[in-house]
Amino acid sequence: MSAVRPDELDWEKMGGLIPVITQEADTMEVLTLAYTDNEALELTLKTGYAHYFRRSHGKVMKKGVTSGNVQKMVDILVDCDNDSLIFLVNQTGPACHLGERTCFHRKLLPHLSSKAERTFMGSLSRSELD
């Protein structure tokens, strides 16, 4: 497996941000989708704990800095376009601020199985729905 330097990443495509998929290394469960910038990645590499650029706060924050639910870094993978990353971590406590293990704890409405879905899809006429 070849290796990529941080300065080879495509920092321009999203104006200095790169999306990060974070997976629990032991189970491969996806915990979060977040964003890194140069500073957050530097701090992640330097400390061994995941840091992100939090768009809602407009700044870099260590994951779990207030909750204690930190993410110890295990490895970082790079995609073929150098424009997204996977952080493989060992998660302490729940990753989601709602107390769930993962932020992805809900499903999109099942495929074409409900009236609401069909209405959204616009694939059936009104009479077919009634």
Added chain:
Amino acid sequence: MSAVRPDELDWEKMGGLIPVITQEADTMEVLTLAYTDNEALELTLKTGYAHYFRRSHGKVMKKGVTSGNVQKMVDILVDCDNDSLIFLVNQTGPACHLGERTCFHRKLLPHLSSKAERTFMGSLSRSELD
């Protein structure tokens, strides 16, 4: 597990696009990070095969439309902010256009283990590196 309607997703945050993490349902391996828009999600739900908005092409395309390496949809998960999705799929052939099983087939340079990394980090003085 509660359910989310497509029209409840936060389509505004990224100007009509939502990032999609695609995982092989059988192994939980992350294959790609791509983007959906309203049309791509509608086609995905309607056909049962993953479609994405390809930023490099500026249009919606079915995954594998030229290569045959299609992704049969198994499930869709939504994150707690309604601004990112996981497509759980069964992937035919390699997911990566380079012929690799996943687009994430390279590592970021190991943490602080090489001179180049240390130089990038700027965390050590020149004399410490020599």
